[in-house]
Amino acid sequence: MVPHLITALTGPTNELEQRVLDSMPAIERWFRLEWMEHTPPFYTAVDIRNSGFKLAPVDTNLYPRGWNNLTPEMLPLAVQAAMAAIEKICPEAKNLLIVPENHSRNTFYLSNVLQLKRIFHMAGLNVRIGSISPDIKKPTTIELPTGETVVLEPVVRSKRRLGLKDFDPCTILMNNDLTAGAPGILEDLHEQYLLPPLHAGWSVRRKSRHFRSYEEVAKRFGKLLGIDPWLITPMFNRCGEVDFTQEQGMECMRTNVDALLAKIRKKYKEYGINEKPFVIVKADNGTDGMGIMTVRDVKDLDHLKQKTVNNKDGQQVTDVIIQEGVLTAERMNEAVAEPVVYMMDRYVVGGFYRVHAERGIDENLNAPGASFVPLAFAESTRLPQPGQKPGASAPNRFYMYGVIGRLAMLSASYELEATDPDAETYD
Incomplete structure (x- = not known):
């Protein structure tokens, strides 16, 4: 069974939670069958937004760098998942x-x-x-500060x-997302497992x-639950060959932004969302x-217009994804927050809230000034509680977050x- 996170529970709830809880046996069986056919990424972190009327992943990271935000209570789960992952691979x-x-x-990154x-x-x-x-x-x-x-x-x-001077590893774990490309030193390795593989880096990923x-996975999952996949999916468009300094590709941007806003308005009207x-708008690659x-x-x-937009390695952004914005109804000490779910192999092992006191409910929180509030795990006896009113149980809410996180992880497997x-x- 998936571990369950607990924290102060806030924010509106909806029928989705009840549908997920009622379908728990079917959901777990569905995931089991998927993992028989597809290999999960070695480790994954998924940023999730909960608007109260919609719950969707907005980013999936295959080189998660916030392991220091997990509480000591989560470590046994992470260790068990690490054992399972290594046992399968090597x-x-x-x-x-x-x-x-x-x-x-x-130093914050090195704590991770x-x-x-x-x-x-x-x-x-030996590590x-x-x-x-x-x-x-x-x-x-x-x-480190600690x-x-x-x-x-x-x-x-x-x-x-x-390897190192006197250290020959069987397995190499990358915590480097290779935004600038895969250096030759990592290519053509013999009888060594490179995790994740090079094509998981941002030089290839989009x-x-x-x-x-994710859209394909969510459609099938929606059919299983009898729900509209839009409730768990951010719609998106893409524009390539964009150069903001030369205003190249701006027409593509305008057309796609306009079309996506119209589609969102239609959905809001359908669900009576005011x-x-x-x-x-963000880079199609990079973190x-x-x-x-x-x-x-x-x-x-x-x-x-006429701005230079670079990624973290200083490369100019030329491909953008235009993604449906999902409000966040989550709060932590009155500041806007969003949950981030951490997984290793196919298991949810923990998570935290990303909190930003200076950002609004419709803004990106992954920005300077963000803080992180770890989510403690429930005692082993606190499993999801079917029969409880939606929103009344933290384990229920976080079971649902774990389901969305695993859907994104499965999508990364397909990708x-x-x-x-x-x-x-290869496409």
Whole structure:
């Protein structure tokens, strides 16, 4: 059974929660059958928005970097999931190498790497951290605000394997999303498992492809539950070959923003929703919430004219996804919040609220100034409680979040299968 998160429960509720709880046996069986056919990503984090009338994922990260936000109570679940994942991939594994992001001196980020090291150490592996950054030329010890330390060591590439000076790992865990592309040092490895695979990096991944996969999964899931898939799906359009500095591709943007706002208005009317529709314009690849803009009217796009929008590695954004905006009704100490669900292999292992006191209910919260409130797990006896009034039980609400997170994770499985360079279906 999926673990259940508990925290102060706020925000409006709807019939969706009741439908999900009533269908729990069918849902779990459906997921089991899917995982028999498809391999889950090694680890996944999903940003979810709950508007009260709609519950949908808005981003899926295959290199999650907030493991330090999980509480100690969540660690046993993460360790069990890590054991299951490693057992499937490399049961004889004894050494694991973690490869972090190149901006490796960010202590908050390194706390996340240390937490990953802790999880896999407790799963029974020797774990070391190997940097591919050209700045790391010798073992480098960095002290964290907690008083703990992280040792970054320069990786060593032999003809066919990647490791450290005196450390030969069976498995290499990437916590680097490869936005700038996959360096040659990671290619053509012999008898080593690279997790996730190179084509999971942002040099290949596209959010539009992911949400196309999600649409397919949500349609089938909606049929299983007898619900409109729109209730759990953000609609989207895409524009490529955009250059804001030259105003190239702006007509594509205007047309697609206008069309998407019209579709959202139609859905709002169908459900009697008295809110102003909006869309989010963001880079089709990359993370960190960079270059994200809330658009309520086509005229808002004029603010993007002659601007240079870059991703976190300084590359100019030329492909954008225009995504249906989903309001968030979640609050934490009066600040706007959204849940983030963390998974390893096919298991939900924890999560946290991303909270931003200076952002509105229709804005991106993954921005400077955000804080993180970990969600503690319920006692093992606190399973979902069918029969309770919707919204009355935190485990029920978070079971539902876990279902949405797993739908996004399953969509990522489909997406990775479609982009596997060794598969004939690559598109």
